[in-house]
Amino acid sequence: MKFLVTGCAGFIGSNLVEKLLLNSDNFVIGIDNFDAFYPKEIKQNNLKNFINNKKFEFYETDITNKKELKNIFSKHNIECVIHLAAKAGVRPSFDKQEEYIATNINGTQNILELMNKYNIQKLIFTSSSSVYGNADYEKLSEDIENLSPISPYANTKLECEKIIREYTQKTDINAICLRLFTVYGKRQRPDLAITKFVKNLMNNKEITLYGDGSTSRDYTYIDDTVNGIIEATKYPLKFEIINLGAGNSILLKDMVTLIEKELKKNAKIKYMPMQKGDVFKTYSDISKAKRLLKWQPKTKFEQGLHQFIEFIRSEQE
Ligand SMILES: NC(=O)c1ccc[n+]([C@@H]2O[C@H](COP(=O)([O-])OP(=O)(O)OC[C@H]3O[C@@H](n4cnc5c(N)ncnc54)[C@H](O)[C@@H]3O)[C@@H](O)[C@H]2O)c1
Structure with a gap:
């Protein structure tokens, strides 16, 4: 299949493209603008893993640039769009609302317009567990109504x-919006807590913990997320919103303990107040993904953490 992957140089995008290219029937067109949210060099390094693959073609393009985007759509017979490009951080979104709206909303609209124009019927969009805000439920399921996100990003x-x-209702586009829950693993974004904790502890530096450690997250291992995205491309569903999480929720303080155990070090912790936009808990109900996509996460947190730490070690060597 011929895919367009936006945000292909990022954490999830680069892992996804690498996996898609393992199937010799696939061709991937990748778009990324090396957004300044974190250093370009990290993203260029991510790309190095497949930039020379003959079944991959890269465009350094901004999804808000309609003209360039149109050229790409007109040149390739794209069959499926996997749209990951976004300004992805929760905390910076408070100060940069206009930029978040431009990339995340207007950029997505551009993609939809061009999909419609070029009759591309399959879209996978990466949404986020943050849309649930602090919804007062033990597990977060897709049928919870009247959501109140607590950050501009969400x-x-x-x-x-x-x-x-709306587009799926008025056009031939079929779409699956996957609500991803905190993804971790190889090439993880530098702004995410696990990356900072592991690197600081490895280098005997203090770690900053926001809140008292009682917040919790449903951490999903990158390979499971990537498999879920690929599974979603196989199902002809008109429009669905589907959670992709590990179906587990780990306390922040327990996550730190597991990192300490894995690195055989004790963390020096600096406690700071919780930050604006941070939710208290995420815990996914993944029954819909199991039912509709026949997908299920395979990686236990301890195992994924071990693999992630091995990856950081190999990078530092
Ligand atoms: N990592 C997570 O835990 C998580 C959780 C929920 C949802 N998501 C979503 O998954 C997607 C990928 O996230 P990630 O963690 O890999 O983030 P990332 O920042 O590593 O990747 C996003 C990529 O999009 C690119 N990009 C940003 N703006 C662009 C633009 N205007 N034009 C073209 N490219 C642009 C960036 O340069 C980056 O390479 C995002 O949509 C994010 O919101 C991620």
């Missing part, structure tokens, strides 16, 4: 889901 993701739903 608002843009919820808005995108709505826009995509």
